Amino acid sequence: MLSFESDYTEGAHPNILRQLMATNMVQEPGYGFDEFSQLAKERIQKALGHPEAQIEFLTGGTQTNQVVIDAMLTQYQGVIAAETGHINVHEAGAIEATGHKVLALTAKDAKLDAQTVDQYIQTFDQDENRDHMVFPGMVYVTYPTEFGTLYSREELAALHAVCQKHSIPLYIDGARLGYGLMSAQADLKFSDLPDLCDVFYIGGTKQGALCGEAVVFCHHNEPDHFLTIVKQHGALLAKGRLLGVQFAELFKDDLYFKLSQHADKLAAKIKRGFLNKGYRLYLDSVSNQQFFIVDNQKIAELAKKVRFARWEKYDDQHSVIRFVACWATPAESVDQLLKLI
Amino acid sequence: MLSFESDYTEGAHPNILRQLMATNMVQEPGYGFDEFSQLAKERIQKALGHPEAQIEFLTGGTQTNQVVIDAMLTQYQGVIAAETGHINVHEAGAIEATGHKVLALTAKDAKLDAQTVDQYIQTFDQDENRDHMVFPGMVYVTYPTEFGTLYSREELAALHAVCQKHSIPLYIDGARLGYGLMSAQADLKFSDLPDLCDVFYIGGTKQGALCGEAVVFCHHNEPDHFLTIVKQHGALLAKGRLLGVQFAELFKDDLYFKLSQHADKLAAKIKRGFLNKGYRLYLDSVSNQQFFIVDNQKIAELAKKVRFARWEKYDDQHSVIRFVACWATPAESVDQLLKLI
Amino acid sequence: MLSFESDYTEGAHPNILRQLMATNMVQEPGYGFDEFSQLAKERIQKALGHPEAQIEFLTGGTQTNQVVIDAMLTQYQGVIAAETGHINVHEAGAIEATGHKVLALTAKDAKLDAQTVDQYIQTFDQDENRDHMVFPGMVYVTYPTEFGTLYSREELAALHAVCQKHSIPLYIDGARLGYGLMSAQADLKFSDLPDLCDVFYIGGTKQGALCGEAVVFCHHNEPDHFLTIVKQHGALLAKGRLLGVQFAELFKDDLYFKLSQHADKLAAKIKRGFLNKGYRLYLDSVSNQQFFIVDNQKIAELAKKVRFARWEKYDDQHSVIRFVACWATPAESVDQLLKLI
Amino acid sequence: MLSFESDYTEGAHPNILRQLMATNMVQEPGYGFDEFSQLAKERIQKALGHPEAQIEFLTGGTQTNQVVIDAMLTQYQGVIAAETGHINVHEAGAIEATGHKVLALTAKDAKLDAQTVDQYIQTFDQDENRDHMVFPGMVYVTYPTEFGTLYSREELAALHAVCQKHSIPLYIDGARLGYGLMSAQADLKFSDLPDLCDVFYIGGTKQGALCGEAVVFCHHNEPDHFLTIVKQHGALLAKGRLLGVQFAELFKDDLYFKLSQHADKLAAKIKRGFLNKGYRLYLDSVSNQQFFIVDNQKIAELAKKVRFARWEKYDDQHSVIRFVACWATPAESVDQLLKLI
Structure with a gap:
């Protein structure tokens, strides 16, 4: 049929499985300190043209959103997202489970508009009751969106400018990042991302890996003790090599x-x-x-x-x-x- | 001026202060086991015409919403509310802080419509992705609403019927309950409430008390070990008499x-x-x-x-x-x- | 009998009730912005000899511990306490409910020993598995302890020195602070506290108030947006005057x-x-x-x-x-x- | 060297990698509804001699403990564990992060003693302050323990009897289950487990899989909507086949x-x-x-x-x-x- x-109906690209076999009996330390994770980071940094990007590997998309958002928000903050955003609709309340509200804004073509976001934060800032409300602490967008649409470079730049104006990070959920970037309609490339946001993740699960997502902190902004935070969320993989080998392979020869x-x-x-x-x-x-x-x-x-x-x-x-x-x-x-x- | x-700009009705003085040196057990709390419960039960109502006193409105909603929801459930609802806007994310999503629906005149709620739950139930979404586990309404409007008896009955159809409780936030019920436009009375919902609270803070809200579980549905749950939320008052005396006074002679x-x-x-x-x-x-x-x-x-x-x-x-x-x-x-x- | x-078997000291009556109809803003709360803060600052102390009022002891500890810890941190400490035993897991572990250490006469704490943190710091463990982020002590014993000035100073060495705050739960300080055996006075710890609370509930505890941040270390954090915990009293009037009265003429x-x-x-x-x-x-x-x-x-x-x-x-x-x-x-x- | x-220094047993390759391009539904997960469940049920066991696959050990314990406890309950237990020491507070206290008891040879547990629960039940304390809601043990010791069948049976007496489940963390059961000193076998506890997990990560743990609910006691709970914890793997294939292989021919x-x-x-x-x-x-x-x-x-x-x-x-x-x-x-x- x-x-x-x-x-995510098939397994993984054959190169990945082959490399898992080839490296299988090499003894490596756990928790992401293996050489393959190191290699994967280097290849991603190179593809980004950004050798200082901080990269961490997680296992799945909802997990990544939960860990990254919870790690980067302060307790009284929530995350702005399109009402159609994955975290608002299809993650079973994983964000709220960590104590943070998703501040859902109206979207057009599943996209957040910079002006809408700016207006929302301005209205919040001027509200007499502001201190009784959830503070907007991050903007979350998906690239491509849940409906396959794409932000233009200009749209992302505008969102990022709004975030910078209000001193909060812009986070791009790239569960299908490659499918976005390689679209004939995309007007930005992988190496543009560090200029356009503060943190993003490169989806592996839906892009040819068995599992795995690579979080990229673009501006030396990885939260302190991120490994412990990951562990506390039950998200730390003992055999980090499984993620390392896969991303090393995916970022070899532009696969x-x-x-x-x-x-x-x-x-x-x-x-x-x-x-x-x-x-x-x-x-x-x-x-x-x-x-x-x-x-x-x-x-x-x-x-x-x-x-x-x-x-x-x-x-x-x-x-x-x-x-x-x-x-x-x-x-x-x-x-x-x-x-x- | x-x-x-x-x-909440003044203190309390003078009768309350007088009674606090009159009972001040009576030695009573703590945590709501005092005789005044008992008396207050009996007076409320009598006013309700419902001697089996289970009544518990808490200190403030946000606290009451947080404790009641968290105690009655299962972990994978959220609470349906009007987008203008207090819990969705002006409680600093207190519901999300306990891990539950507020499922905000469009409101008209700050009111939820039974059909809108029914449609939402039906759509949820039929959604192929249902298991990846937050389950609707309660409906929250305010009476009167944040904008002073009132549900008619028929509207509440319709909402309650939808809740019963889907086996979830209807919860009425009555921070200003009296101001609603005594409106010339109200077509329901206090004693109708147990027929129209599953749990509600009688606001004291905004209605002449120094502090205090009385939660009423209408159908033997007080969660097990509610006192411990209250304590765990930091919401258990040592001198429960403070709440007991006040509500006893408020429900004396229809004050x-x-x-x-x-x-x-x-x-x-x-x-x-x-x-x-x-x-x-x-x-x-x-x-x-x-x-x-x-x-x-x-x-x-x-x-x-x-x-x-x-x-x-x-x-x-x-x-x-x-x-x-x-x-x-x-x-x-x-x-x-x-x-x- | x-x-x-x-x-906490009686109501409040009569002066408090009298003052509640006297001020009852004065119109004041809510949420702690009333003049009585301001007056109470000034009187406490004066008694402390520390005009820059930041003071906030909360309603009960467990609530205060929950809010202060959650507000001051980072998400991957826990709080060190004596195994007999109130937060470890008799608060129904209110600390854990906010996601933080109580790191319970052996106590003698219900007291934590500076050396024990130092040793614990040093061992933690040197542990190969440190990143998989809960980071000690605060030390919690009670003065007097749950069993009526007292830390000497020297013992507190030693604990504070250990905390400073490891860059974490020392928090004193003073649910019965006055009963400790006025003991014939106490060798420290109220105004010594800012030198001996980073944050403490002055218990009102057990010391003659109807309810209320005053948190004192000693070194300009009140967490940002503390009011919003308090609200998010369901702990913000609308009629803050109730707390203000009481503490103003308790700190008038050394009552x-x-x-x-x-x-x-x-x-x-x-x-x-x-x-x-x-x-x-x-x-x-x-x-x-x-x-x-x-x-x-x-x-x-x-x-x-x-x-x-x-x-x-x-x-x-x-x-x-x-x-x-x-x-x-x-x-x-x-x-x-x-x-x- | x-x-x-x-x-967890190597990858996976070669049979597993071979089977991942062999099944790689078969199209399967996600989230554990694939045929390999089904096969793995059947093989585990058969090995257990317990065709009605409910089996769910998760990715890692800390994640499994977090999800299972949070799913099975009521909000006011904590989990009893040996003070040396993994959840108490080396999981970065993952249990507390979900709001539950770990009730750590003294252990001998890293094992909990049935009498100690019984005494603890009895003392709790008789405590006048019980309602202000964390209710014991589960007993957690590791088999083998963190130090390689083993409970005898009699010891486990005694613990299970205590749990049944107090109507709480016994949960066995089997991160290294096989290494325990195949010890020359073990006096119980795999198929005995459903009689000796209520829920356990079969560790894969440390036992030859790339990742993965299999949770077994022994007595039709899988929590309702467990998949949604798993998702809410960020723990649901899109390509459940990765876990299914591995466990199917591990339970083929007693591997x-x-x-x-x-x-x-x-x-x-x-x-x-x-x-x-x-x-x-x-x-x-x-x-x-x-x-x-x-x-x-x-x-x-x-x-x-x-x-x-x-x-x-x-x-x-x-x-x-x-x-x-x-x-x-x-x-x-x-x-x-x-x-x-």
């Missing part, structure tokens, strides 16, 4: 970006295919996830031959469905899919 | 309701006075808080002679200001105010 | 210390009385709580005529019982008690 | 137990070797970790040729050092080690 269900590009091209083909057949887009996604408004009967038919995600009800006759292309999607599968619709 | 700033009525009548007079002078209402409040849209220049003038709260910017020329009448407001002050506008 | 059960001295003298008389009759001390308490080892049969007899606390089993025939004298204890009651034993 | 530093036995035999050889040379045991460990008291000068010498863990200072001349044998330790390495000492 064809599957476009998600970007991470090549895999991303592969997926983006297939997703673009899916999009064109659906549009050519007259389907409507739910949102104009430009990366590896594509959302279409489809007649419920057609959905039932399709579901017999292909796996996809039912996103939400659109109206009584239609629903929104999602097709995902990823590092592992064969080009032929897309061809077959387009014949089915 | 005239003051209509809030309903609580008489004081509320006094305030509501003065507030209605303020409202008429402003309307007669051509001021616009921000919202049609029917209880002790009144919100007007006033020209900024006029506001500056008024502020020289009277204290009130600046609520929010309305447009470039106008702001919303709030006038509060309370148990302690002299009728003459209202007359003087109306001469000033 | 005679009662020596606790120091706080006079009441303490009264209790200490009666407690000393109880101690002598029991010793003269051949009873054994459980611990050599020098303040207002006295602990005796008494035969169970005698306990049963006594319990018919006097209320006291059963502390713990001593052996099969004996138990430890506690007698408390307080600001409200009449001298005659002590005489009557001594006749009964 | 020889290494006996820990049981888990064979690897454990291999390590235990080598550890026993190390122990005999050290004893023969006159070294003193720190504790009589019977599983894969061995602790010796060694002269500091000898330690410095050894450290030039072999890696081991420095555990703690013993006296001014000696320290405790730890040698670990694991699934990956070559027999020759042990021979070489024994020549060095």
